Amino acid sequence: MITVGMNYRVIQGKQDDFERKFRAVLHALESADGHVRSSMYRSIDDDCAYLIISEWAEQERFTEFIRSPAFKEVTDWGKAEILTGRPHHTVYKQ
Numbered sequence: 001m002i003t004v005g006m007n008y009r010v011i012q013g014k015q016d017d018f019e020r021k022f023r024a025v026l027h028a029l030e031s032a033d034g035h036v037r038s039s040m041y042r043s044i045d046d047d048c049a050y051l052i053i054s055e056w057a058e059q060e061r062f063t064e065f066i067r068s069p070a071f072k073e074v075t076d077w078g079k080a081e082i083l084t085g086r087p088h089h090t091v092y093k094q
Helices: 015-029 059-066 069-082
Strands: 002-009 035-042 049-056 088-093
Touching: 002 059, 015 035, 015 049, 015 069, 049 059, 059 088
Parallel strands: none
Antiparallel strands: 002 049, 002 088, 035 049
16 A cells, blocks of 8 residues: 655646546546545645645556556646646655
């Protein structure tokens, strides 16, 4: 089991778009092999700062997901339209 922490900073005014897209990604993750659960949190001090916590059965399944065309499509959209910079991801192995 691994837990991945993904930190995002969203352009001011784009929070609703980011949250709406995350809901769609959650739906897609329901059928992803090895995905256990994911949740999104927003900072109480900075409403443009988000943390997504995602649990996976194994590192290989998460790696397959982030290399998928669907994930690439979402990240390309985020870079072009939503995020202020590159996200920061941390993997915690259990």
